[in-house]
Amino acid sequence: MILIFHAYSQFDALNVFINRQIHQADLEDSLLTSxxxxxxxxxxxxxxxxxxxxxxxxxxxxxxxxxIEGPFSSSELEEALQIAKSKNKRK
Structure with a gap:
């Protein structure tokens, strides 16, 4: 299982956009904590x-x-998850 930590600023104007991207992404069986x-x-x-x-x-x-540092789209989040999974298999 991959653990995903989302750190954000309460005052960031992009929060609505970023939260939408997180909810649209297929995070498979990962556990998300914000x-x-x-x-x-x-x-x-x-x-x-x-x-x-x-x-x-x-x-x-x-x-x-x-x-991922900075704003991201749902597809970038999904790609990053796949990278994390492939690195996890190598360990």
């Missing part, structure tokens, strides 16, 4: 968040497999 960078500053430093929209893909043991 959290605000303003409400979770310790996670910002832990995950080295530098943009207001981030998607981090990890495997079940916590290894980072792939990352």
């Amino acid at each position: 959290w605000s960078i303003e409400l979770n500053p310790s996670l910002v430093s832990h995950y080295n968040i530098t943009r207001t929209q981030n998607i981090i893909f990890k495997n079940e043991i916590g290894d980072e497999l792939h990352r």
Whole structure:
């Protein structure tokens, strides 16, 4: 299983667009968790968040497999999931 973490800013004007992209994407059997960078500053430093929209893909043991920094479309999210899955198979 791939774990997907979505870090976002509460004040980002793109949130409506990004949330639509997440809901349109086929995330297969992955588990998605979203959290605000303003409400979770310790996670910002832990995950080295530098943009207001981030998607981090990890495997079940916590290894980072792939990352999207900045805005993304549903097709880019699906592509990134496939990249994460292929990296996970190599581990």
